[in-house]
Amino acid sequence: MDITSLFTQFLSGLTYGTILFLVAAGLSLIFGVMNILNFAHAALWLMGAYFSYTFWNLMQEYSFAFWLSIPLAGFAAAAVGWFLEVVLIKRIYKRELHEQLLITYSIALILSDTIKLTWGVTNKLIVRPEMIRKPVFIFGSPLDSYFIFVILSGAAVAIGLWWFLKYTRYGHIVKAAVYSREMVAALGIPIPRIYTWVFTLGIFLAGFAGGIQAPIGSITLGMDNAIIIQAFCVVVIGGFGSLLGTLVGSLIVGEVFSFTILYWPEGAMVLIFVITAAILIVRPWGLFGTPMRT
């Protein structure tokens, strides 16, 4: 296999990894700060995709509709996330992990039915603008031109989150809350309010990722079932709560999948699960996670 083909496959892995990162970033952030394993994350991601379709549909005649619908999907999903946090999630912070999983799984089922009732069962298709319907060639390797935007968005989210956590006051509070929420609360910082906004931000990322996913294929019910498993693999490999870990985990999953397909197509997904299982056994806190949390 020539170098161009290998580079093409690398680019495919990069795009796949970026899409996974966008989904997993919010999941990891919410778990890292709030200790909530949100099984409904992918359902909110799917809702974001449907929101994006609705916004695009409403503004179709305008050239900016396609691009604007993506962040708007993030905000709409964030509103749903905020509501869920205030009404439900707030009440399960101190519950056992298995209870949290059951409750968030129930939320996922409710959201799936809500999506079905709101948007119906028919697939939704967003028609891309002419300028991103053809491939671009990077060193002779074809790349879906829309994926340039996807990769840049992934990079922007990674940098934005890193900057937020490292350089802003709220970022420092959020990071501090990861390690000792009691100490943060003792300083007079309202932890519940911080949690609400962290959850909302996490769901904004899910909705934004859904908006980005929407024009890649068609939007269909049940899309969330597969992605949530892969997103969990990503955060397990990278380490729950670690932004860098999520990024690296996504890229590992994307590239492993992409290159395994060339040589052992049947085993591409299996290998990812094997890596995930191995990490869980050898280093349960993931590649970049921390073993000690209070």
Added chain:
Amino acid sequence: MDFRKTTAFFVTVITCLFFFGMTGAKAAEPYNLGVALGLTGAGALYSADGVEGIKLAVEEINAKGGFLGQHKVELFIRDSQTKPDVGVREVKDLILRDKIRAVINDYSSAVAMAVKPIAQEYKVLHIASISNSENITMINPSPYTFQVVPNSYMQAKAAAVAVAKMANQKGWKEYITIASDYEWGRSTQASAVKFLKESAPNLTLKKEFWPRLGETQFTSYITGIMAMKPDFVLGSVASNDNVAWMEQAKTYGFFDKIPYPGSLITVTELQLQAKTLPRNMIALTRAPFFAHMDNPMMADFVKNYRAKYNKYPSDWAVLSYDAVYALKQGVEKAKSIDTEKVKDAMKGLTVDLTRGKLTFRTIDNQLSCSSYTGTIADDPRYPFPIYKDIIEIKGSESERPESEILEARKATK
């Protein structure tokens, strides 16, 4: 007035009314028809159209009094979620709670195969109108299960006939397959590979790809296949996944570089991807309405369907509509709604459907129906592309020989 005589008169009248009423009620006993299709999950897109076709057929039949002019058809629609366990649960519930006599099921062949023994156990007719794995009727056959859609073997053979012709013309040597990793995808791919081996023995299968059902990201598959530079690719990607696969492959210029003949592009995709579907692509489908507009039943169906739903019917609407009319004609032949009689009447029955006069094969209850190949092209009569230069491969040309079916059954015993 003699009180006793008056009382006797009224008692007689009331008794007569009661018994006439009973007889009347019996004569008007409704025919409970179950529908268990994958209204959510991977099969949602096709199943929704199937339900529309069924509803229209039932409305038309009920407007004329129902089956045999007296048994109104009552519909009980459930969502199998395209999952075998849910499909079985829902069909059992339809049988036990709603007392259905027949069920149209499913989008997924895996669900249909799980439901088949349940239908047989409870002696309920089972009609597969969308799912088309050959194994639904070939292996462990049930006298209660009928299939009105060309099965995976018939479709694969039809595609292979077309592809072999092209391979000989263009000197193709190597090919790759990509198929959804579940019952239908696996059996369709296996049949296609077998037929190609028979019709074009010089062709080599270079690689097989099996994206899982529900896959949303095909990029790695697309670039992987392109890197391997096959002469052509055979695809059997299912429903929603097929839309994602086609859309993503197109943006890589896949179809400009690699011939992709014989893939399933149904009227659903023709409509949904009207603007974006690559033209001049050679494709395969199961029941395109435009191939039979010369049949008055199809013309009427299209007219009524458009009036009711404001769109053209997909293959799934046509097939499911036909399923109800096949059942109706079975009831008429049996002159009864009794399931045992209808089941016996449908065996080997020739039925008038939107796709013409077609016969259920006695050996497996598979309707001997056609598959269709053609080139995707725009047509001013429709707001979406249709097939031109349609080749209709009749059931008799594409069915598995009966001797092979018997052998397969023997092998599985």
